[in-house]
Amino acid sequence: MTAPVLAAWGVHLYTALGAALGFLALEATASGNYGWAFVAMAVATFIDSTDGTLARRVRVKEILPHFDGAKLDDIVDYLNYVVVPVVLAYHAGLIPRGPTGLLIGSLPLLASGYGFCQLDAKTADHFFKGFPSYWNVVVFYFYTLRSAVWFNVAMLLLFSFLVFVPIRYLYPSKNRTAQRTTYALGGLWGLCMFVLLAQFPTPSRGLAAVSLFFPIYYVAISLHLHFRNHASY
Numbered sequence: 001m002t003a004p005v006l007a008a009w010g011v012h013l014y015t016a017l018g019a020a021l022g023f024l025a026l027e028a029t030a031s032g033n034y035g036w037a038f039v040a041m042a043v044a045t046f047i048d049s050t051d052g053t054l055a056r057r058v059r060v061k062e063i064l065p066h067f068d069g070a071k072l073d074d075i076v077d078y079l080n081y082v083v084v085p086v087v088l089a090y091h092a093g094l095i096p097r098g099p100t101g102l103l104i105g106s107l108p109l110l111a112s113g114y115g116f117c118q119l120d121a122k123t124a125d126h127f128f129k130g131f132p133s134y135w136n137v138v139v140f141y142f143y144t145l146r147s148a149v150w151f152n153v154a155m156l157l158l159f160s161f162l163v164f165v166p167i168r169y170l171y172p173s174k175n176r177t178a179q180r181t182t183y184a185l186g187g188l189w190g191l192c193m194f195v196l197l198a199q200f201p202t203p204s205r206g207l208a209a210v211s212l213f214f215p216i217y218y219v220a221i222s223l224h225l226h227f228r229n230h231a232s233y
Helices: 003-030 034-058 069-091 098-116 135-145 149-162 179-198 205-210 213-232
Strands: 127-129 168-170
Touching: 003 034, 003 069, 034 069, 034 135, 034 179, 069 098, 069 135, 098 149, 127 213, 135 149, 135 205, 168 213, 179 205, 179 213
Parallel strands: none
Antiparallel strands: 127 168
């Protein structure tokens, strides 16, 4: 096996490690170790944000044309961005327990299942179409802000609905629009996340509230670009 082939398989293995991290997050959730569950999800998110660059660098599509890395990536992402955080939200009491909570928790799973299977879920000009299933971030804020259950339920319903609304959200690692600003703010946000994770099991509610600057920025720039581009058609 040649070095380029080994490198290509190594990148696919790197992507697949996200699934193992999802399993660890589920185990930590079952044990009530929510801090470690969020750490596992954070590492999985880091892998997801870097594996594409590595894949392009070693030319995985050219070297392993018979293996669909994008499909592997979607499988791992559905686990870590959808299934794991919804299970944590239910287990941690962030949404109601029992049949009502199971029904509410099922809505993001169903909505994101639809979203992931849309052929244009990631557009050619590097946007996500519909809410991009950042349920790990949503649930993280439910936990750190200690928001009321009724509010959490309302947000899950809203974002599940927004999966079907064809608003285009910025794909930060590929879309070059305001990329330096997005990376700078994202880096600062990542630092806030690191501090909050280090503070578990009692993360600072104030710091969590301050760190909302980046999700607010992300939504604002996405809406600005969506409606600006829509008006130009």
